Amino acid sequence: MVAxxxxxxxxxKTPIHLWIVGVVSLLWNFMGAFDxxxxxxxxxxxMEQFTPEQLEYFYNIxxxxxxxxxxxxxxxxxxxxxxxxxxxxxxxxxxxxxxxLLVSTIHSFVxxxxxxxxxxxxxxxxxVIWVIAIGLFFYARAMGNKDVLS
Numbered sequence: 532m533v534a535x536x537x538x539x540x541x542x543x544k545t546p547i548h549l550w551i552v553g554v555v556s557l558l559w560n561f562m563g564a565f566d567x568x569x570x571x572x573x574x575x576x577x578m579e580q581f582t583p584e585q586l587e588y589f590y591n592i593x594x595x596x597x598x599x600x601x602x603x604x605x606x607x608x609x610x611x612x613x614x615x616x617x618x619x620x621x622x623x624x625x626x627x628x629x630x631x632l633l634v635s636t637i638h639s640f641v642x643x644x645x646x647x648x649x650x651x652x653x654x655x656x657x658x659v660i661w662v663i664a665i666g667l668f669f670y671a672r673a674m675g676n677k678d679v680l681s
C-alpha cells in the first residue's frame with residue numbers, strides 16, 4: 532500500500548492549460564523577438580514590407596525607446612520560457628516586459644507621429660500586445676500563487 536502524503540509535500544499537478552498558454556505565448560513572443568531583430572538588423576526581406584515613412588520612423592527611434600522595445604520583447608520571451616519551465620520568476624519577467632512595453636508605447640503614442648504613420652491597424656495591434664502582455668503577467672502570477680510554479 533502506498534502511504535498518503537500530506538498536501539504540503541506534493542507539488543500540484545501541472546494543469547494542461549499551462550502547457551497550452553506556455554507554448555502559445557512562446558510562439559507569440561518569438562514572433563515579437565523576430566520582429567525586433569529583423570527591424571534592428573534591417574533585414575531587407577522584412578523591411579521591404581514597410582512604406583518609406585514607416586522605415587524612416589523605425590530607423591529613427593531614439594535609443595531609450597529601442598531599449599524599452601528590447602526589454603519588452605526579450606523579457607516577454609524569457610517569461611514564456613520560464614512559464615514552460617514552471618518557474619515563479621516568469622511573473623517577474625512578464626512584469627519587466629510590461630515596463631519595457633510602457634516605455635516604447637510612450638514614445639510611439641505620445642512623443643512621435645506613430646499613429647499617423649501606422650494608422651488604425653497599428654493601434655489595434657498595439658492594444659492586442661498590451662492585452663496579451665497583461666494577461667500573461669496575471670496568468671503567471673496566478674499559477675505562482677497556486678504553487679504550480681516553483
